[in-house]
Amino acid sequence: MDWSALFKIVQEWGPSALTSFLVVIVLYLIKKIDKHSEDDSKRAVKFQADLASHIDSLDKKFSASIQDLKADVDTALKEQKANTEKALEDHNKQLLYIKTEYIRNDFFLREISGWKEDISRLSSQISYHFTDVINKVIELWKDKK
Numbered sequence: 001m002d003w004s005a006l007f008k009i010v011q012e013w014g015p016s017a018l019t020s021f022l023v024v025i026v027l028y029l030i031k032k033i034d035k036h037s038e039d040d041s042k043r044a045v046k047f048q049a050d051l052a053s054h055i056d057s058l059d060k061k062f063s064a065s066i067q068d069l070k071a072d073v074d075t076a077l078k079e080q081k082a083n084t085e086k087a088l089e090d091h092n093k094q095l096l097y098i099k100t101e102y103i104r105n106d107f108f109l110r111e112i113s114g115w116k117e118d119i120s121r122l123s124s125q126i127s128y129h130f131t132d133v134i135n136k137v138i139e140l141w142k143d144k145k
Contacts, residue, residue: 065144073137080133084126091122 009018 069137069141069144072140076133076137080129084129087126
């Protein structure tokens with residue numbers, strides 16, 4: 001249908017009939033738009049609820065993994081502390097034994113300078129073990145991801 005046919009119908013029916021027809025069409029379109037708007041609102045509310053529940057579940061999982069990791073770190077640090085204290089106690093016993101049994105007092109005083117290097121080396125080993133524990137904790141954390 002072209003424009004000339006539409007003008008012909010308007011002349012036959014009159015402008016009030018055409019206006020009434022257009023009003024009915026516009027009202028129908030408004031009703032459809034309102035229905036779609038309500039459907040969109042319902043979908044938006046459902047999406048927000050689903051998103052909130054997913055975020056809550058992710059937050060719970062994240063908190064649980066952080067707690068597990070914290071427990072693993074605490075356990076590893078306690079073990080490292082116990083091992084370090086035991087090693088220090090063993091070294092102290094060895095030093096006391098050497099001091100009392102094998103070394104005369106003057107020889108002990110001459111050799112004490114070499115012990116500074118041993119103490120420095122022991123300090124380096126303790127630092128290395130602590131770094132090793134931290135690396136293991138990081139590996140545990142990566143494995144849990």
